[in-house]
Amino acid sequence: MENMKNEAMAIELKQITKTFGSVVANNKIDLSVKQGEILALLGENGSGKTTLMNMLSGIYKPDSGSILINGQIVTINSPEDAILLGVGMIHQHFKLVEALSATDNIILGVKDKGLFLNKSRGEKIGEISKRFGLNLDPEKKIYQMSVSEKQTVEILKVLYRKADILVLDEPTAVLTPQETNRLFEILRLMKKEGCAVIIITHKLNEVMEISDRVTILRKGESVATVKTADTNAHELTELMVGRPVELSIEHPETYFEENLLEVHHLTIVSEEGIDMIKDISFDLNRGEILGVAGVAGSGQKELCEAIAGLLTVKKGAVLYHNENIVGKTPNEIIKMGISMSFIPEDRLGMGLAASMGMVDNMLLKKYNEGKGPFVSKKSARELAKRLVEQLDIITPSVDTPVRRLSGGNVQKVLLGREIESEPNVLITAYAVRGLDINSSYTIYDSLNEQKKKGVGVLFIGEDLDVMLELCDRIMVLCHGRVTGIVDTKLATKEQLGLLMTDASAKIGGAK
């Protein structure tokens, strides 16, 4: 077995094609990973990365092409088959039972012989943890864990099932920079132990740091596979996008001094009685982009919804031009003449009506404006057509249900509508999530445009590199508290990372 290492391909995909209806998600893709190698699968959103990996883990089946594992052609009918073949998938959204301990989650579903759970399982988990340098309290319940701990459980889960081919789908999206480093150490140990690792990502610096080789997908095709040592971030971007791209974000200076929005001691309690936002205060000026950073679920969503009048506030005040808007309904907030454009993170579930076309979606906040019982669609249709042109929205027609558009186009529809309403305060939550590089930069540009006009932008983001370039100040949330508001001219990524985890050490008890 030992001498097989580094020679045999652990996994090989040959000419894989997969279509969904008329959409070709994967077109004759070739890909291979050796044992003891880390392959980065790089591509923009919608380039087919996740589809490809879902075929490897048995969720989809290829229309044509073959999958070879250790040189043998295999058919993977289900995730169960995949794990029997040693392929373990770590999804972006964890699939864990919250009320159970780490150990219980790890052994769940493993059909060992015998009627009783025997103790050796615990020992086995300990052994694996040690071998791969995974720090974990096996008796801790999932709901008490931080995101990075949950991810560790997921990794242990597949290792316990003897997986030696690991697929990680954007594993760093939910991690702080420090946690990312720890994950990479684990991956390097796995590599040493002879595992084959595929890591899906669109962050170039991570690709450069962790991978041995990179396979780049573009529009469903594998355009190149290169050795990481022989390439650089710039070349990778070009391969990914298909043409040279200028990767810098403008940062215009503005000279407004007026305060737009003041938040005083805001506290929000969820229906379950948990404090989602604890006593936070900040203000937003005209012509400013204020970033809000923090690991997912730190209270970003609640903050947005509270300002937009969608959540009940327990304590505190939100002053807009010195008038308190807490306790007003969303409609009242709109009627008061406050153009608060809020781009929710759940685009299709909240910002848009998924099975309606662009025209009907343009009407969402304005349908009630005209007199009489009928909705006037004329101006909405014009607006929809204009947005299609201005933002290069790709859609068969302005009446096609928006749910059939790609994520990037959906985002453009939403952002376009909100900007068109000429807001004074623009709240965006994960404005570029799921967007390709080009669309992302279009969005950054339009946010800067708004800033120059004197709009106050609250930018809830996840990519710290981008936020440091785009925002004027960044407020860091952690477990619903503000752990710091920093000036982006002075702050570093590491500093932000520390602020993001700072309170978790005190509250969550994470190591």
Added chain:
Amino acid sequence: MSILNVKTKQEPFIRVVKKTEISLGKTLVLSLGAFVAAVIAGGIFILAIGQNPFEVYATIVQGAWRSSIATKGTIKIAIPLLIAALGITPAFQMKFWNIGAEGQIIMGGIFATYFALHYDYLPHGLLLILMFAAGMIGGGLWGLIPAYFKTKFGTNETLFTLMLNYIALYMIRFFIEGPWRDPASSGFPKIATFTKNARLDQIFGVQAGWLIGLILVVILFIYLRYTKHGYEISVVGESINTARYAGMNVKKIILRTMFISGAICGIAGMTQVTGAAYTLGEGVAGGVGFTAITVAWLSKLNPAIILVVTVLFSMLEKGCSVMQSTFGLSSAVSGILQGIILFFILGFDFFTRYRFVLRKAR
């Protein structure tokens, strides 16, 4: 590693794949296919009980339309079904699963009957307008109750509307045996037959309910598609969060829409008591409220298609009853036949969303 020895199962022979959304034309082709399959399967059943399927089918179609009496009978069946299916539509469009049409029809009937029994001295036109309004209010209130509890306490509307059906049904029995019992009826309790003054007029020899139904088709089509209310209903049905985000008063919309939904069903009850039965009996709804759900759903909540589907359903029902008497078959046979046809047509909905993929030979 033991990997090389692992045997995974062979790829299954047939697997199911989700389709992308298909065009209207393809849907029609599929529906036609479903219809043909249903006719064939029904034919096999007819053959099995020793009858000639061609004759039986011919009788069904002829039975529904062969004479003006037959045609009128078919239309009579269609009226309450059409109105009730239209009534369900706004609620379903809002994804409020109102399966209480049955009860709302009954309440419409009860409210209308009150005026027919106690105010039949009023001028004919005024009385009918009163009965019409009463029917709407009765059905509307019966729709409003589950909506109120849903918005206030988050109760499940499916169970709630279902249970209200039984309450409504027993209320009829209460009125028949109690306060509204016709003293002239000896032994068998019933409500007095309406006087001529309280009966709905006929237009072209059929009760005027058909005209009300057709007008409602147009009104509802415009209401759902072109008005602000219609837009609100669609957005709430799409996502309550989106509706709130847009500043809509979701509770008000749910209450209003359910009142309208119930009110239209109530009209169906009103036309039944005053146009068809001329009295209030336990069979005033007679399952129409449930069939209406099937009709509305099959028509994809489009009022115009509802009209077409209603006519087909009524034809099947009327034709089957003729077939029953012509061939001397039990009513169960026509029940089974209708069941087979419905099963195929509803079952084919699956094929509009999924397709089968056969295993490829290696």
